[in-house]
Amino acid sequence: MMSPNNWIPSSKSLQRPLRLSDSTKSINVSISIDEQNCLIARALDDDVNEVVSKLTAADRQVIRKQITRMLRLTERDEKDVSDFQNIHQQAKQKGFGRLFRSPSLFEDIVKSILLCNSSWTKTLSMARALCKLQPELIKDDDNDSNSSKPKSVENFPTPRELTNLMNKDLMRELRNNLGYRAHYILKFARKIERGELNIQFLEEAPWEQVYQLLMKNKGFGPFVCANVLACIGFYHKVPTDTETIRHLQEAHSMKSNRKTVGKDVKEVYDQYAPFQSLAYWFELLGGYESKFGKLSELDNSKYDFVTATRKPSPFLRKQ
Secondary structure, eight states: OOTTOEEETTTTEEEEEEEOTTSSOEEEEEEEEOTTSOEEEEEEOTTHHHHHHTOOHHHHHHHHHHHHHHHTOSHHHHHHHHHHHHHOHHHHHHTOOOOOOOSSHHHHHHHHHHHTTSOHHHHHHHHHHHHHHHHHHTGGGTTSSOOSSOOOOSOOOOHHHHHTOOOHHHHHHHHHHHTTHHHHHHHHHHHHHTTSSOHHHHHHSOHHHHHHHHHTSTTOOHHHHHHHHHHHTOOSSOOOSHHHHHHHHHHHOOOOOTTTHHHHHHHHHGGGTTOHHHHHHHHHHHHHHHHHOOGGGSOGGGGGGOSTTSOOOHHHHHO
16 A cells, blocks of 8 residues: 555554645545444544534535545445456455555556556655655645645645646655656646646546557556556456566466466456456455465555565564
């Protein structure tokens, strides 16, 4: 789980900043399930009562919308879960059918770029760096007249915040942390802000149009685009990389390689169409848990260990 998401195993709660209705300020929120199996979202702040009292109806609506997207709580998501589990009995028995996503598609897209051609440890580091940079990107807005709402608290940057990045030192910091990806991400953010790309359209368009539009952008290859499609709700394309090849070799005894992996995933997962990506992630996460234990019980400080290329430490085995 990448920054700014923070899973707390002891309380089984998810903590992260969520945007308010003005889209510039954020509030830290804790999301959990209570004893009556109801979803609860609580504000986290030194003076929580004051913060909550200043939230407008529009703020609350925007927060609900972000939580709904992250946890995939729409009618379409419910139907996808039911349809997938009808053809994948193991997933049904385990209660698996949703892939966690971000409050916004832009965050999903950027994180998909961070995953590409990178170690998991480096990906986590790049996401943390972007969130740490975010408050610096809005300093000029902190003196506006609307001071009644909480200020940003290291949230994930928006396209507008990245587009307004003019400070040379901050630009250098961004490039040092993200490398060549910084150019791709900034260019994509600028296209959105200039109106050259409607990101809301991507959420609603047929998958063929989404795929074609994304592939026109530098830095968006089949792996990134397949991940983005799954985040939107199109699960028929399995994102293939070296981890996919390793999984096919270990779990399915296939002699998979870069040239054959596309054909190999079709052979294994097409039986679950149109939910091939869900079936793949069900297996992949099961493999991780067989090595590292239940991921929901893993402290976020240990996330770097969760990669199939590393052996679990004795400490993790005890968990």
